[in-house]
Amino acid sequence: xxxxxxxxxxxxxxxxxxxxxxxxVPLVFGISMMYKAAxxxxxxxxxxxxxxxxxxxxxxxxxxxxxxGFLLLVQFxxxxxxx
Amino acid sequence: xxxxVETSNQANHGGNRAGFNFxxxxxxxxxxxxxxxxVGERGRAYRIFGGFLVLWMGxxxxxxxxxxxxxxxxxxxxGNGAKRNLWFYAQLGAGPIALxxxxxxRILVREAPESKKFVHSIPPYHLQRTxxxxxxxxxxxxxDFGMLFCALAGLMNVAxxxxxxxxxxxxxxxxxxxxxxxxxxxx
Numbered sequence: 001x002x003x004x005x006x007x008x009x010x011x012x013x014x015x016x017x018x019x020x021x022x023x024x025v026p027l028v029f030g031i032s033m034m035y036k037a038a039x040x041x042x043x044x045x046x047x048x049x050x051x052x053x054x055x056x057x058x059x060x061x062x063x064x065x066x067x068x069g070f071l072l073l074v075q076f077x078x079x080x081x082x083x
Numbered sequence: 084x085x086x087x088v089e090t091s092n093q094a095n096h097g098g099n100r101a102g103f104n105f106x107x108x109x110x111x112x113x114x115x116x117x118x119x120x121x122v123g124e125r126g127r128a129y130r131i132f133g134g135f136l137v138l139w140m141g142x143x144x145x146x147x148x149x150x151x152x153x154x155x156x157x158x159x160x161x162g163n164g165a166k167r168n169l170w171f172y173a174q175l176g177a178g179p180i181a182l183x184x185x186x187x188x189r190i191l192v193r194e195a196p197e198s199k200k201f202v203h204s205i206p207p208y209h210l211q212r213t214x215x216x217x218x219x220x221x222x223x224x225x226x227d228f229g230m231l232f233c234a235l236a237g238l239m240n241v242a243x244x245x246x247x248x249x250x251x252x253x254x255x256x257x258x259x260x261x262x263x264x265x266x267x268x269x270x
Contacts, residue, residue: 009148010148012220013145016225023228048130
């Protein structure tokens, strides 16, 4: 019902508090689009979109790896430290 | 090491790049992609503008109009009066677009009529102080991500405008440059 009262671009998007992590995908994709548009030798054709998608996946992959690394650190390494 | 750096720069710039094109830089700040458009890189300009729209409109969609504001209202500072929003300086990289949306936020949200506001308690709550907050107020992650999307759009636009200023007409980027141990550059 909340979404019926939502005025896009005026009110904040409902449901973000529970699903905010997924906002990283469009955030990184937008950055990749601008970065690749400036850096690639040629932006014509499908190669540009492929490169932008690849950069998005790479950045999100690093985020995921960092998350797993910190999870292991906090859950398994920190408890081993002397109190 | 200095020889390697010099070789790297020469390889990146093709050795014959134009100087700093101030007009392209300013145009790039006025409208994302316009700097590249002005030096003949139209395909690049459209894609830059598309990327900017993804970030900017994404931020407004997530956080509402309040994502771009130069002054935080009273309720955001715990009742200590309006304060400058430092994120806005990053958003200013989008140029007049940021200023325009800030004015829209001022007119439609911050200075909305009292009927479109609600009473908002401000900490410390035992003092029972209240202020008025607009109904279209983002809090939590929606507020954070809305501002972050637009701030990154502004920062990326500054980087892209600098790229336009350093780019000669019709210039193409070289392939990735690798520096060998001896300082020799290869693509």
